Amino acid sequence: MEKSIEKLLKERNIKALIFDLDGVITQTARVHAHAWKRMFDDYLEERGKREGKIYKPLQIETDYRQYVDGIPRYDGVRNYLASRSIVLPEGAPTDEPGKETVAGLGNLKNSYFQEVVRQEGVDVYQDTVEWLKKQRGKGLRTAVISASKNCKAILESAGIEHLFEVRVDGVVAVELGLKGKPAPDVFLEAARQLQVQPWESAIFEDALAGVEAGKQGGFALVVGVDRTNNPTELLDHGADVVIEKFPS
Numbered sequence: 001m002e003k004s005i006e007k008l009l010k011e012r013n014i015k016a017l018i019f020d021l022d023g024v025i026t027q028t029a030r031v032h033a034h035a036w037k038r039m040f041d042d043y044l045e046e047r048g049k050r051e052g053k054i055y056k057p058l059q060i061e062t063d064y065r066q067y068v069d070g071i072p073r074y075d076g077v078r079n080y081l082a083s084r085s086i087v088l089p090e091g092a093p094t095d096e097p098g099k100e101t102v103a104g105l106g107n108l109k110n111s112y113f114q115e116v117v118r119q120e121g122v123d124v125y126q127d128t129v130e131w132l133k134k135q136r137g138k139g140l141r142t143a144v145i146s147a148s149k150n151c152k153a154i155l156e157s158a159g160i161e162h163l164f165e166v167r168v169d170g171v172v173a174v175e176l177g178l179k180g181k182p183a184p185d186v187f188l189e190a191a192r193q194l195q196v197q198p199w200e201s202a203i204f205e206d207a208l209a210g211v212e213a214g215k216q217g218g219f220a221l222v223v224g225v226d227r228t229n230n231p232t233e234l235l236d237h238g239a240d241v242v243i244e245k246f247p248s
């Protein structure tokens with residue numbers, strides 16, 4: 001596998017590597033997934049009682065991957081509720097966590113996510129970090145992208161922010177008015193800031209919306225990073241190649 005990825009980088013004249021954060025660099029994808037599940041399941045149970053209905057709990061392998069993973073916070077709330085035929089008022093980012101608005105529910109999920117990160121800290125994927133350092137040593141440029149507004153804090157907590165020349169995250173996306181994945185905007189902005197073209201850049205993504213974005217953006221190489229043993233879905237959504245871990 002090592003040969004094939006590094007061979008592809010050479011063959012395609014890759015100058016820059018653009019990494020997604022959660023699930024590719026840090027082991028925070030499952031912290032996000034469980035925080036989302038806790039929030040949605042509680043909300044839909046309570047709402048179901050009010051309506052005399054039963055809503056199916058969120059399935060991480062299907063619902064979460066399709067509607068929420070890799071997508072900006074409030075888009076994730078809206079998408080998943082729409083799949084259950086629920087439309088809520090948007091509210092405002094300052095809404096109290098738990099208020100029955102898109103923002104209120106998103107903020108509640110965020111408080112669950114941050115609580116776990118505070119208690120347990122952030123684990124990195126050592127395979128990613130070691131491989132990335134090796135590539136930097138060879139002169140490749142590196143950027144990190146994320147839908148998450150917690151990206152900077154997560155990188156700092158893991159002590160790895162210095163490994164990336166450029167960061168385009170959920171906060172930067174709002175400042176610059178960039179669309180969230182599956183639109184390719186955050187990847188294109190990272191390439192622009194690195195002063196490389198998409199066709200000279202490889203992207204590394206674990207989310208379906210992320211590989212779709214890479215494909216749409218015309219990147220030279222879209223690598224799906226499969227931490228959950230589901231390579232087919234990543235290939236179907238636009239990954240050129242799928243790896244389970246980075247080569248040592």
Ligand SMILES: O=P(O)(O)OC[C@H]1O[C@@H](O)[C@H](O)[C@@H](O)[C@@H]1O
Pocket residue numbers: 022029032033068069070071072073076110146147148149150151170207
């Ligand atoms: O709510 P945040 O931290 O800004 O993150 C937005 C999204 O960021 C993505 O990286 C996660 O896959 C999603 O689960 C999350 O919802």
